[in-house]
Structures are given as C-alpha cells and as structure tokens.
Amino acid sequence: MATTVGDAIARYLDHLTVERGSAANTIASYRRDLQRYHVFLTGRGIAVMSAVTEEDVREFLVALRRGDPERGIRGLADSSVARTLVAARGFHKFCADEGLVGTDVAHSVSPPKPPRRLPKSLPVDDVIAILDAAGMGDGPRSLRDRALVELLYSCGARISEVISLDVDDLDLEHRAVILRGKGGKERMVPVGGPAIDAVDAYLVRGRPALAKKSTPALFLNVRGGRLSRQSAWQILVDAAERAGVDKDVSPHTLRHSFATHLLDGGADVRVVQELLGHSSVTTTQVYTLVTVNTMREVYATAHPRAR
Structure with a gap:
C-alpha cells in the first residue's frame, strides 16, 4: 500500500526526534516547513509519496520564492526559502533511505544561497x-x-x-x-x-x-x-x-x-x-x-x- 505524504512526514519527524535527537525547536521548525510542503502537494492533487516528482519539488521552490496565493503560500526571503527546502530535501532523502519511495526526487534541487549577514552585536x-x-x-x-x-x-x-x-x-x-x-x-x-x-x-x-x-x-x-x-x-x-x-x-x-x-x-x-x-x-x-x-x-x- 502506498505511503501517504502525511504518514511519511510523521515518520520523518519521529526519526528526527528519537534517532537523531534533534532539539525541540528544530523539530517545530521542520514540522512547520513540511506542513507547508504538504499543503502545496495536496493542492497539486498529490496524496502519496510515490506520486511526487522532481518537477513538484522544483515548483515548490518557485512557489516559496514568488508566492502561491491559491495554495496559501506567500513569498519568502531567500533565507526562509533555503531553510524550508532543506527540510523538504531531508524528508525526501529519508523516504528514499527507508524504502518508502524508489528514488530521492529532491536530490538535485538546490536551495538558494542566502546572502551572508553579519551577526548583530552591541558595543x-x-x-x-x-x-x-x-x-x-x-x-x-x-x-x-x-x-x-x-x-x-x-x-x-x-x-x-x-x-x-x-x-x-x-x-x-x-x-x-x-x-x-x-x-x-x-x-x-x-x-x-x-x-x-x-x-x-x-x-x-x-x-x-x-x-x-x-x-x-x-x-x-x-x-x-x-x-x-x-x-x-x-x-x-x-x-x-x-x-x-x-x-x-x-x-x-x-x-x-x-x-x-x-x-x-x-x-x-x-x-x-x-x-x-x-x-x-x-x-x-x-x-x-x-x-x-x-x-x-x-x-x-x-x-x-x-x-
């Protein structure tokens, strides 16, 4: 039976929590980003992981940068786009490693490189x-x-x-x-x-x-x-x-x-x-x-x- 996108996301978040020992704030950030990805895929009529293609991931990147009002996605800064796409790439790699899908369709989709900002410090x-x-x-x-x-x-x-x-x-x-x-x-x-x-x-x-x-x-x-x-x-x-x-x-x-x-x-x-x-x-x-x-x-x- 094909794994749904929602079930795969839940398994990935469990993996980050239990096996990777990621911090609670990191888990919360990944959950928000992957929820945004889930909404985007649902809007494209995609319910199971096997139906996601590289083109879908690339279109998600475009939606993050330009905004997609129909799917409730507003345009984000490059730093936020990069963070969200990193979450999606990690998610797809996990699905491929766990055998939930045959290939990692996000492997060749690179996030934008945000400009290097100097930390703010006080005198x-x-x-x-x-x-x-x-x-x-x-x-x-x-x-x-x-x-x-x-x-x-x-x-x-x-x-x-x-x-x-x-x-x-x-x-x-x-x-x-x-x-x-x-x-x-x-x-x-x-x-x-x-x-x-x-x-x-x-x-x-x-x-x-x-x-x-x-x-x-x-x-x-x-x-x-x-x-x-x-x-x-x-x-x-x-x-x-x-x-x-x-x-x-x-x-x-x-x-x-x-x-x-x-x-x-x-x-x-x-x-x-x-x-x-x-x-x-x-x-x-x-x-x-x-x-x-x-x-x-x-x-x-x-x-x-x-x-």
Whole structure:
C-alpha cells in the first residue's frame, strides 16, 4: 500500500526526534516547513509519496520564492526559502533511505544561497548598561533577572540553554556551568566573576522565595515552575529599555556580542567555537568578519591618509 505524504512526514519527524535527537525547536521548525510542503502537494492533487516528482519539488521552490496565493503560500526571503527546502530535501532523502519511495526526487534541487549577514552585536558599553539595568532592586525576581542576564552574556549561551539549566549544572567553586546545546550536546563553559556573584545572590536570597515546590530548575517563575523562554526574553528586553539602549536586543544579541568581544580581545576562533558550542569552526568564523569591519571603520576615521 502506498505511503501517504502525511504518514511519511510523521515518520520523518519521529526519526528526527528519537534517532537523531534533534532539539525541540528544530523539530517545530521542520514540522512547520513540511506542513507547508504538504499543503502545496495536496493542492497539486498529490496524496502519496510515490506520486511526487522532481518537477513538484522544483515548483515548490518557485512557489516559496514568488508566492502561491491559491495554495496559501506567500513569498519568502531567500533565507526562509533555503531553510524550508532543506527540510523538504531531508524528508525526501529519508523516504528514499527507508524504502518508502524508489528514488530521492529532491536530490538535485538546490536551495538558494542566502546572502551572508553579519551577526548583530552591541558595543561593550551598551552590554554593561543592560547588565546594570537588569534586576534593579533586591527582591527575588530582581535577583533572578540579574543572574539570568549576567549568565547569558558571561557564557554566550543560547536562551534555551540557560532556561533549561538545573541547579546541579552549576559549579560555583570552579566558576563553570554545564550547557546543553543543540542535539543534546553538553559543554563546560567558564563563568565570569560578576555572573557568579549574581547567581550566588539569587540562589541564597532569591530562588528560595520563588521555589513553591520541589524542582531542580535554576531559574523559576513566580509560580515556582521553570522560567519560560518568552519570559526570559522579556526580562532582557525590559532591561535594555531601562538602560536606554534603543537597538533591537534579543538573547541572541548577547550571544553575538559575547563572541565578538572575545575575538576583539584576542581570543582564538577555535576557543570561541568551543565556548559557543558550534560543531564547525566555519560557523564561528562569521564573527571574524564583524571584527574586520570594525577595524576598517577605525582605520577610515583615524588614519590621516585613509581617504
């Protein structure tokens, strides 16, 4: 009996979750992209995997780039098109490998190469202003907020890595923390003195007041449960607003700033790679472009014969 597109997508998502150990955010992204693909194929009268052709995949690529109102697809930026097509290609490869179809019809359909965009980072003074504005006061929530923002910048951590921390992941004596990155990969990252002090103050005077039930979670909400991603994000945005930083600020902005400031300070790119938890140094090297651009700007404004 021919495998339906919907059943094949469900099997692929199970494969990513169970066998590949992909992160929850990655699974959610793939589910959205493949749902868009499913709707597109349904609109073309395709219900089973054996009926999908290379032409269908190519037409899906065209629809993503130009939009297809009849099938509810709006035109996407090249970066989003590339991400969606990567999901479809991985899906078709899985179907071929598992014998659900005879051939991988998406193999020769290449996604567009999005333009290389430099990560946004903040000047050191702006970061310090945000840290100073985070968690103003001495109440439990203020102590939590200060510890959260300090830890984000001190470790260059992803927001998901920080909110998933348990108390036992901290080693205050050796000033280190265990972060769990994409795919469940663990790494030990050093923690700076101000962040250690902020976390210690929170553990002693803040967390006990928030802990209304037994939980291993480090950062707690007012109900005693683990702090959510959205709440942690808002804490940072509020701190940036209080600090008068009028740029767009997100947890990833602090991560980009962490990497850029280390490289500006002379850190080796491979050390920064390990600290960020990047599987490839190529991903980290994009930050070196930021520092090169900064040097060019300084040169252009400071050198007497730059023009």
